[in-house]
Amino acid sequence: MSTPATAPFLYPSANEAALELQYVGERLQNVQAPAAVLDLAVIRRNCRLMLEAVDALGVDFRAHVKTHKTTQLTKLQVGDAPRPVKLVASTVSEIEHLLPWLLECKVQGREVTVLYGLPLTPSAIPRLSAVARLLGDDCLGLFVDHPGQIKFIEESHASWPGKVPIWPQIDVGYHREGVGAHSKQLADVAYALVASEHTRLAGLYTHMGHSYSVSSPEEALDFMSQELVGLEEGAIEFLKIAGAHETKSSNAQKVVLSIGATPTATSVQNLLEGNEGAAKYRTMIEKINKSFAVEVHAGVYPVMDMQQLATRARPTQSANNPTKSLLSYSDLGLRMLVEVASIYPGRGEKPEALVAAGSIVFGRDPCKSYPGWGVVSPWPQQHGQHYDPEGSKTGWIVGRIAQEHGILTWEGSTEHVRQLELGEKLLVWPNHACIASANFGWYLVVDTDTSEPERVIDIWVRWRGW
Numbered sequence: 001m002s003t004p005a006t007a008p009f010l011y012p013s014a015n016e017a018a019l020e021l022q023y024v025g026e027r028l029q030n031v032q033a034p035a036a037v038l039d040l041a042v043i044r045r046n047c048r049l050m051l052e053a054v055d056a057l058g059v060d061f062r063a064h065v066k067t068h069k070t071t072q073l074t075k076l077q078v079g080d081a082p083r084p085v086k087l088v089a090s091t092v093s094e095i096e097h098l099l100p101w102l103l104e105c106k107v108q109g110r111e112v113t114v115l116y117g118l119p120l121t122p123s124a125i126p127r128l129s130a131v132a133r134l135l136g137d138d139c140l141g142l143f144v145d146h147p148g149q150i151k152f153i154e155e156s157h158a159s160w161p162g163k164v165p166i167w168p169q170i171d172v173g174y175h176r177e178g179v180g181a182h183s184k185q186l187a188d189v190a191y192a193l194v195a196s197e198h199t200r201l202a203g204l205y206t207h208m209g210h211s212y213s214v215s216s217p218e219e220a221l222d223f224m225s226q227e228l229v230g231l232e233e234g235a236i237e238f239l240k241i242a243g244a245h246e247t248k249s250s251n252a253q254k255v256v257l258s259i260g261a262t263p264t265a266t267s268v269q270n271l272l273e274g275n276e277g278a279a280k281y282r283t284m285i286e287k288i289n290k291s292f293a294v295e296v297h298a299g300v301y302p303v304m305d306m307q308q309l310a311t312r313a314r315p316t317q318s319a320n321n322p323t324k325s326l327l328s329y330s331d332l333g334l335r336m337l338v339e340v341a342s343i344y345p346g347r348g349e350k351p352e353a354l355v356a357a358g359s360i361v362f363g364r365d366p367c368k369s370y371p372g373w374g375v376v377s378p379w380p381q382q383h384g385q386h387y388d389p390e391g392s393k394t395g396w397i398v399g400r401i402a403q404e405h406g407i408l409t410w411e412g413s414t415e416h417v418r419q420l421e422l423g424e425k426l427l428v429w430p431n432h433a434c435i436a437s438a439n440f441g442w443y444l445v446v447d448t449d450t451s452e453p454e455r456v457i458d459i460w461v462r463w464r465g466w
Helices: 016-023 040-057 071-078 092-107 122-135 147-155 184-195 209-213 217-247 262-272 278-291 306-311
Strands: 035-039 060-064 085-089 112-119 140-144 164-168 199-201 203-205 256-259 293-298 334-344 352-355 374-376 395-401 406-411 425-430 442-446 458-461
Touching (some): 016 442, 016 458, 035 040, 040 060, 040 071, 060 071, 071 458, 085 092, 092 112, 092 122, 112 122, 122 140, 122 147, 140 147, 147 164, 147 184, 203 293, 209 262, 209 306, 217 256, 217 278, 262 278, 262 306, 352 395
Parallel strands (some): 060 085, 085 112, 140 164, 164 199, 164 203, 203 256, 256 293
Antiparallel strands (some): 035 334, 334 352, 334 425, 374 395, 395 406
């Protein structure tokens, strides 16, 4: 059996050592724009809050790595040993790039499980099965939402190291991947599992992407409860058919229920704040956790973005500690470094400027809270006026975009316009961090907890490919 080429060979990345020589120690003002900038201080804090929350609630956490595509941030997401390493990835490339570190974790005795985040397709099987053989039995889980996907596994069973853990995907209303709890298609998947000799049920998974529509912690918690109850309903229906087959297995264990999109996943942190209704939600989680193993998954939460800010899935500050920020501009860990290429003070009713960064830097995902593609931060000032959709609504935003061009527009009163200069560097908060990062080969890492918050301290190279 030949071993297929892996992502590091198929999609080579920039040389990390050369990048460190180029950038580490430089100030952001001296770096060529555009560039993607991560704030390590913010990322550490966001990752810590998530792990503290799931620990307090007695549930597991599975980190999605698709937003950042780096080993360094993955390590922060899962925490230190002896914590288990539970991940979900959107591409085979992400898993292959993590392999050296995952094998180190296994040597250390840490539990390692990785889910491939799309329903299985035949062309992915050679590389996925090679990963499974390297990681060992039970380490790589596959999503299914059609009986034909189990057939793919059966037909390629000689490639896999043992019984393949499968994760049926339940649709709780988002209508992306997954099927409904009472659908014939889910029943057909269950019958296919019963007939299969080379798969086993590990868990059920859902993604409530429409939770991005929420606008308060209360709404986010309500969506979280709907998500969990909907997934439990799907699990019960599935196990009516497949349950007897599964419990005959000598290694039968609790079936995992994995819920999450960042708004619903981070909403569980509200349950530690003593919010009204917290006891009700905690009781619900505890009850379901007795029959199943509840697990929360999320991806963009370490860096956040304007879309997450618009959900208000957490309050701005902690009720227990008013100095502790939970979801505010200070919790956004990704900013795009851009440079002013031209200025148009008299073009129309409001001032405009041009930056050499368009849709290939910011993406085209809108944000429900304001009419733009990014918000210009006060930087290089640590604090100061900026456009706030829930406040003054006054400041520079990325108001229009073309491919390489971004048009900054001044919104609000023109009485005290922040004057821009040609060649000036700006840091912009993007709408959607996952998309805004996609065209960059690496991140410039700064740490605002240090005495030199504008100096590059590290380079994190992004994984490429599929």
